Amino acid sequence: DAGITQSPRHKVTETGTPVTLRCHQTENHRYMYWYRQDPGHGLRLIHYSYGVKDTDKGEVSDGYSVSRSKTEDFLLTLESATSSQTSVYFCAISRTGQAETQYFGPGTRLLVL
Amino acid sequence: GQQLNQSPQSMFIQEGEDVSMNCTSSSIFNTWLWYKQEPGEGPVLLIALYKAGELTSNGRLTAQFGITRKDSFLNISASIPSDVGIYFCAGQGQGAQKLVFGQGTRLTINP
Numbered sequence: 001d002a003g004i005t006q007s008p009r010h011k012v013t014e015t016g017t018p019v020t021l022r023c024h025q026t027e028n029h030r031y032m033y034w035y036r037q038d039p040g041h042g043l044r045l046i047h048y049s050y051g052v053k054d055t056d057k058g059e060v061s062d063g064y065s066v067s068r069s070k071t072e073d074f075l076l077t078l079e080s081a082t083s084s085q086t087s088v089y090f091c092a093i094s095r096t097g098q099a100e101t102q103y104f105g106p107g108t109r110l111l112v113l
Numbered sequence: 114g115q116q117l118n119q120s121p122q123s124m125f126i127q128e129g130e131d132v133s134m135n136c137t138s139s140s141i142f143n144t145w146l147w148y149k150q151e152p153g154e155g156p157v158l159l160i161a162l163y164k165a166g167e168l169t170s171n172g173r174l175t176a177q178f179g180i181t182r183k184d185s186f187l188n189i190s191a192s193i194p195s196d197v198g199i200y201f202c203a204g205q206g207q208g209a210q211k212l213v214f215g216q217g218t219r220l221t222i223n224p
Binding site for chain 2: 040041042058103104
């Protein structure tokens with residue numbers, strides 16, 4: 001298994017509060033990704049990183065920000081959580097950026113009340 | 114943005130039956146991927162396809178990259194209980210960092 005951990009694995013929060021999810025890798029891979037998974041939508045890309053301090057927006061980036069200050073950590077922040085951000089969040093890593101080399105973490109289940 | 118339509122959304126079959134699912138796109142992709150996801154876990158790559166017309170197998174799983182480059186198919190032969198899960202297709206366009214995922218096919222198997 002690829003060395004990816006996500007924390008927390010489960011979180012319940014209230015609308016309007018900030019939330020930060022962490023993705024940590026031990027593989028020294030260059031590329032890291034944040035997806036959200038919702039019924040009927042599959043996985044949708046929120047943001048991705050192609051190196052330390054290098055990030056770009058994905059398909060559903062509104063309401064989310066990311067930071068990558070070191071290779072092993074990629075943080076996803078919900079500035080002010082809304083109920084529409086209730087979802088399961090997956091981190092993925094890739095050594096080359098090629099599609100087939102993406103490995104997914106175990107996911108974080110977030111409930112915004 | 115790009116969209117993938119995956120069908121069927123769910124399947125209920127008997128153990129031993131063959132399974133077929135497919136994905137279609139409005140755009141051309143250069144890479145097609147098929148993943149399986151089990152409860153509480155992230156998706157795991159099953160098969161990757163790189164060329165139009167390519168047919169690739171992984172045990173009882175066979176996937177094809179459509180000739181038009183706008184579709185892909187996954188077949189599972191002689192299903193067994195451990196095949197239960199959600200199967201996702203995903204595509205990547207030329208030069209694109211991003212993967213686009215289908216909505217998933219939930220497979221349930223009656224023993």
